[in-house]
Amino acid sequence: MSKMASLSYKKSQQLLHSLRDYQRHSLGIGFESANILLSPKYHIRNKDLRKIHKASHVGDAASVQQLLRGKCCVNDRDKKKRTALHIACAYGHPKVVMALIEGRCEIDAIDSDKCTSLVKAVQCQEKECATILLENGANPNIVDVQGNSALHYAVYYKNTSLAAKLLEHKVNIEVTNKVEIIQKKVVSQLTISAECAENPCLYL
Incomplete structure (x- = not known):
């Protein structure tokens, strides 16, 4: 055990x-x-991102909320299977993280490297984002690739x-x-x- x-x-x-x-x-x-240690943040190319990912990347919580009231799905993925929550955690935007959680995002979704948003927040040492995730039920025991x-x-x-x-x-x-x-x-x-x-x- x-x-x-x-x-x-x-x-x-x-x-x-x-x-x-x-x-x-x-x-x-x-x-x-491991390259992840040298550069833990995502390599972002705008052309690969959906609108909700772009808003999350720049920390625009108001736009995220507005997009969620429209046709955007809170769990939409980009080409690397990243959700908006992954992006917000990697770049340290706690207000966006809260907006996505309030929008009922999948908190333990994994990207193409099998990283959860919590793993990404810790990799990038974004303690506030990691704390929000943990306090809202994120599983700390999921492992990456x-x-x-x-x-x-x-x-x-x-x-x-x-x-x-x-x-x-x-x-x-x-x-x-x-x-x-x-x-x-x-x-x-x-x-x-x-x-x-x-x-x-x-x-x-």
Whole structure:
């Protein structure tokens, strides 16, 4: 049975700081040749985008709302299977994210790289967008085409606040990617650290 982390923000921060360097070293093994690390935002060509994608790209929440009242579907895809929510999260437009969620978008839709909007928000380190998604039921355990979850990217970029936010929402800490990024040693250390935080007397 998978170990699920649901710790307080303070304990999550302590836990992540203690393991960050070890995890980042392990995570780097599988990421060094990945273009996504060098340029996590989407390569946008206007001719490939629908109207709702264009409005989301520039952060025009009012236009998004107007388009949704017309014939535009909130889950329309572009040539790379990206929804407007993917675009808004990649470029850090929380007002657009809220407008799309209120328009009942598919929050866990995947693009051609199997990235959800949450994975994309974390890749681009857009914490406000990621937080909105999590608070509205986004699944933090869906992995992309490389087998990487949002937590993998948060840890790789040393973004402890994003990683802690994921831990608050019961992210699976045992998910492994194609090169087994999260080793059993890390899971063991997480478990021990969590238990120690709860009851330090056990490890004296």
